[in-house]
Amino acid sequence: MKHLLPSRIRHKLNGWIVISGIGALAALLPSLYILTGLLRRPSENWAHIQEYMLFNYAWESLLLTGGTVAATVVAGTSLAWLTTAYDFPLRRFLSFAFVLPLAIPPYIAAYTYGSMLSYTGSVQTFMRNTLGWSVDQRYFNIMSMEGAIWIFSLFLFPYVYLITRTFLEKHSASFIENARLLGGHPVSNFFRIVLPLSQGAIAGGASLVAFEVLNDYGVSKHFGISTFTAAIFKTWFGMYDVDSAIRLSGLLMSFIIGLFIAERWMRRRRRYHLPVNRSTPLRRMRLGRVSGGIAATVGIIITLLSFFIPVAQLAVWAVWTYDDVWNDRFFRMIGNTLGVSAAAAALLMVLAVIAANASRTWRSGITLVSSKLLSMGYSIPGAVLSIGVLAVFISLDKRLAGVYEAMGFGANKLVLSMSLIMLVFAYIIRFLAVGFNAVDAGYDRIGERYSEASRMLGHGVTATFFKVELPLIKGAVLTGGILAFLEIVKELPLTLLLRPFNFDTLATKAYQYASDEQIHQAAIPSLIIILLGVIAVCIYQWMGRRGST
Amino acid sequence: MSFVSIHALSYSYPGTAAAVLNDFSLDLEQGEVVGLLGQSGSGKSTLLRLIAGLEAPSQGEISIQGETMSSRHKFVQPERRGVGMVFQDYALFPHMNVSRNIAFGLRGLSRNERKNRVTDMLELVKLADYGHRYPHELSGGQQQRVAFARALAPSPRLLLMDEPFSNLDSELKNGIRKELKELLHQTGITSILVTHDHEDAEALCDRIIRMTSFMPELQAGKKHQLVTS
Structure with missing residues (x-):
């Protein structure tokens, strides 16, 4: 088999590349299954x-x-432009605080705000009892499309903010300073220089937002919006029509692949990056007293709404329900969450390291394609991925029926598809990109010289990895592992669909409390998730700063 | 038969049509120090990487001591070629001290033998007291000498040097050139030096090969040989 490959490829082929190829194929299976679902005969419900x-x-x-x-x-x-180009009171604090909403999963924000603004919620109660105002319910009903958009925007804008800000800080200074020297008005500079320049970064952030919205199940379910993901749940569990659910998933996935390609294409055509290391940071202009005050006030209001108010509300509820929720079963659930997330994150990092190593040794062809495919896993909505994974595991179970019988489990048993293995597998596919990107960035930083020097001194690819590369990239591996771990902890739809019977995690428990109208009880698990999210945000910030020096 | 034989070697970067090296041939005698002189883009570093096994040629053959390293049917991985290399930026492992850097390529030796070899190498490059330092605690010249010690420690058959002087101050260069000449003389190792500075090549090499992908340029003196790649 090996001699059929072209010589140049053959010479660089090694175990790492073979393993990552197999991994990429395994990761692709569920998606392929779903896409082929579009070609199968539809069920009678489909019409x-x-x-x-x-x-x-x-x-x-x-x-x-x-x-x-x-x-x-x-x-x-x-906001990205405001914090990069201008100086105003509280700017340093705000430029960090604008990232914090990422720590709050939108589904938690949705039921927090939904409950806060309801007739019996803290806002209306305060207005009614303390201020004596009676309010029109229409203005307070956020359980609607507009409300959902509002929630998503408030808690997802940091994606666009963060990517655009990083881009502007690193690459824009000389263009913008030139524009200023040429006498352009600040507003026209923004529209004529800044926006076109950052088009790629904005598209990158916007596509992350789109993937998050399409992945969501919690918000749309709580607000009663019939999105595609909600529809997949409904056909699967309401109509028990898995075929139609797969068909819906296939349609959604085709749409997302289109989106993914469009984003790559947009970024490809617009490469404005300056040669690296030549750019100096942009000098911020000081805003006057009035405009500076306005900027700070707007910033504070956004930060309050998108982080501090919901967290404060959750903290109050947490105090109310502390006795009710904080018990042995809760500890067991925390154990479940941490255990399964840590196991999945560890396995995921092993694969991420293998894949990053392979794509580095052989920077072309298949490895490049498979690393792109890996990063696509992140954009497949949890519900869609779940169906694919479940289908693959059930067919695997059918194939293994003989083995199970021989091992004494009995005939026609579903072993793998009832186990945590399936959930862990799905987590790995979905979040592999998080780990891979971190490791890849680590490899980028050390370059190839050390590995080449080690090879020249008589050590093979694997020995080189353990003796030279791993000690140098261990920080990146650890960072990637932590980030993947935290993403897994807060993942809702995937866990909800693929967990074994009676297996609860923080995310499913919070969701379950909220959907059982026990919203106050959801506060403690939510706060723990948010705390972990804040840690993740801090790591991102720290990584960004390290990357820029 | 020559010690190193390169025959009809061609190379182009994956995905590009333009060849960096085209039908290039060269023979080295044992103990010879050959300089490859040329501007950037002339393919001299690529040639070094092909000999090292860090790249695979699109065509042609490389053999060392009669043993084929690269050909249509065979490709020996870099760690099995017995070739030492000094990189342009030295590539000393930042997480190991000088002694461990030098010991890195020593395998199949007992603990004591390895220790002795490291001590010998440190003395050879006049850094006997520096074994415990880390690369970032050394000056540029010292780092370069560690890089030489590390490459020479496993007693390679062939030593490749990729612009070893480019990171040094010009005042330092003269002294270091002399030291290196002595070192190469002492070890008697067959070497290839890649440089863009003809003074380096003149000072160190028995034979100089000018590589150019543009206009052929003739150099005076029988030491010189011109190769168009």
């Missing part, structure tokens, strides 16, 4: 779904995604 529901799902998903993307682009870009 009904197609006629009465499909258009509605597509329209609501599109509206939700489009509305959120538009709002996050406007908010994220302008």
